[in-house]
Amino acid sequence: MQLRTIPAVLAVIAAALLAQGPQVSIESRQKAKADDVQRPDVRIDSSLVLIPVSVSDQVGRPVAGLEKKHFRIIDNKEPQTIATFSMDDGPVALGLVFDTSSSMSRNLVAARRAAALFVGMANPGDQFLLVEFDSTPRMTVPLTEDLAHIKYELTFNQSRGQTAMIDGVYMAMNEIKKSKAERKALILVSDGDDNNSRYSPGELRTVLQESEVLIYSVGMFAGDPTFTNPGLMRGISQETGGRMFVANSGLPDIAAKISIDLRNRYLIGYNPTNPARDGLYHKVEVEMTPPRGLGKLKWYWRRGYYAPTE
Numbered sequence: 234m235q236l237r238t239i240p241a242v243l244a245v246i247a248a249a250l251l252a253q254g255p256q257v258s259i260e261s262r263q264k265a266k267a268d269d270v271q272r273p274d275v276r277i278d279s280s281l282v283l284i285p286v287s288v289s290d291q292v293g294r295p296v297a298g299l300e301k302k303h304f305r306i307i308d309n310k311e312p313q314t315i316a317t318f319s320m321d322d323g324p325v326a327l328g329l330v331f332d333t334s335s336s337m338s339r340n341l342v343a344a345r346r347a348a349a350l351f352v353g354m355a356n357p358g359d360q361f362l363l364v365e366f367d368s369t370p371r372m373t374v375p376l377t378e379d380l381a382h383i384k385y386e387l388t389f390n391q392s393r394g395q396t397a398m399i400d401g402v403y404m405a406m407n408e409i410k411k412s413k414a415e416r417k418a419l420i421l422v423s424d425g426d427d428n429n430s431r432y433s434p435g436e437l438r439t440v441l442q443e444s445e446v447l448i449y450s451v452g453m454f455a456g457d458p459t460f461t462n463p464g465l466m467r468g469i470s471q472e473t474g475g476r477m478f479v480a481n482s483g484l485p486d487i488a489a490k491i492s493i494d495l496r497n498r499y500l501i502g503y504n505p506t507n508p509a510r511d512g513l514y515h516k517v518e519v520e521m522t523p524p525r526g527l528g529k530l531k532w533y534w535r536r537g538y539y540a541p542t543e
Contacts (some may be wrong), residue, residue, distance in 0.1 A: 257387040271351065280508050281316065282308070285416075285447070285498045286519055286534040293490055294499040295531060299523070307518040308505050317502035324358035325495060326376065326412035327351070328405040329383070332423035332453070334367040334396040340453035340480075341392050344422050347451055347480060348387050350488035351420050352380055356496075363387070363406050366401030366427050367394035377414055398423050398438050399430035402448070409446055418447040418475070418495055425452055425466045434465060441472045442514060443539050449491050450477040494533075505540075512542040521525060 284306065288296040301318040329348050337344060352361060363374040363383050373386050402421060409417050441448070450466040467477045476494065478487045505515070519534040 240290070243474060245362075250395050267423045271488055280504045281502045282517075282538060283317075283445075283500055283502045284517055284519065285500050286533055287446075287494050287498045287534055288473070288521070288530055288532045289494070290527070291529055291531075295477060295493050296523075296527065297497060299513040300500065301501075303522055303524065304501060306501060306503050307520065308503070309507065309515050311506050313503040313506060315501055315503050319498070320497070321499050322358070323415045324360070326360040326409050326414040326417045326497075327355075327360075328362040328364065328409045328417075328419040330398075330405045330419050330421045330423075331363065331365045331387070331390070332367075332396065332398065332401075333365045333390050333392050333393055334426070335345055336396060336424055336426045337425070337453065338392040338425060341390075342482060343484070344451075344453050345387050345390070347422055347484045348420075349384065350484055351481055351491070352383050352387075354492040355380055360412050360414060364405040364408070365390060366397050366404075367392070367413040369397055370401040372404060372408060372441055377539075395429035396423075396426045397430045398427040398465075399434060403437055403440060405438065406440060406444060408439070410444070415526065416447075416495065416498075417445065418449060420464060420491065421448060421450045421469065422453065423450070423466065424454060425463050427465060433517050434468070437469070438469050438472060441469065442537060444473070445535070446473060447475040447495065447535075448460075448473045449475045450495075451487060452477060454505055471533075472536060474533050476533060510541050512540055514539050530540055 235531045236454065243419050257259065286304070288299060290296055304315065305316060306313040320353050329351060331348055352393065353408065360376050360377045360378055361380060361383050363386055365371050365373045374382050405419050409419065448470050450470045452463050452466055463477070478490070480487065512536055516537045517535065519532060520533055521530065
């Protein structure tokens with residue numbers, strides 16, 4: 234698919250456009266127990282497990298034209314037979330998870346620009362949502378195809394309060410699973426700090442392992458390094474098969490790479506040699522034997538899934 238032209242300047246949206254969407258927040262309470270976490274469904278059709286894989290060359294360009302024979306799937310250390318192989322295509326549901334906490338004050342203008350660029354890469358039929366977080370997360374714009382509403386909200390957000398990044402990701406995960414789009418992804422724009430979430434990294438990891446949503450992270454690390462935790466953002470992305478980018482490189486380039494990566498993924502399906510419906514976690518490894526002449530490649534995939542229980 235062709236990317237839409239990314240606007241150079243985010244225009245101020247006229248007041249006559251849609252008013253702000255309903256505000257939803259997580260009520261303050263004690264740290265959540267693992268049993269309280271709602272678990273999104275894993276993408277398993279009957280006994281078929283589907284693993285999206287993106288492949289890029291040494292400079293980050295996507296590699297197209299690969300065939301089933303170039304991939305090898307290992308499920309819990311057992312080699313698998315690939316049953317289906319295709320390029321993942323179709324409309325995208327994309328959620329922006331945007332940090333508006335006090336620690337982002339130095340980076341807020343650049344972060345707004347990054348978010349506007351991601352909205353600008355939409356194609357017809359795509360859906361978007363916007364979750365903002367400071368001391369608590371807010372469902373600023375629920376799932377919609379109305380991009381003007383997202384742009385309006387991004388124009389006027391302000392930094393304040395503490396940081397509930399994990400809670401923001403969790404809220405966006407619950408909203409985006411309502412979409413019927415085959416491909417779902419979140420873009421987390423933050424400096425990586427988290428000091429006020431009710432859910433722990435471990436609890437979020439459980440939710441990520443049971444979901445098919447990709448998460449791309451854009452680290453706004455230009456400010457005081459004592460506020461940053463790139464390891465947390467990197468771990469969130471890697472768990473889902475996404476990637477983390479640092480915003481000290483060009484924002485238009487990052488937006489383009491994420492869009493191309495999301496829209497040029499191989500979808501590999503297999504029927505596990507162990508078909509037990511025991512609800513246990515399966516670790517997945519993807520190995521590649523690329524064609525000669527392509528040089529060194531990098532590939533990203535979902536690291537595992539939970540088997541169904543029924």
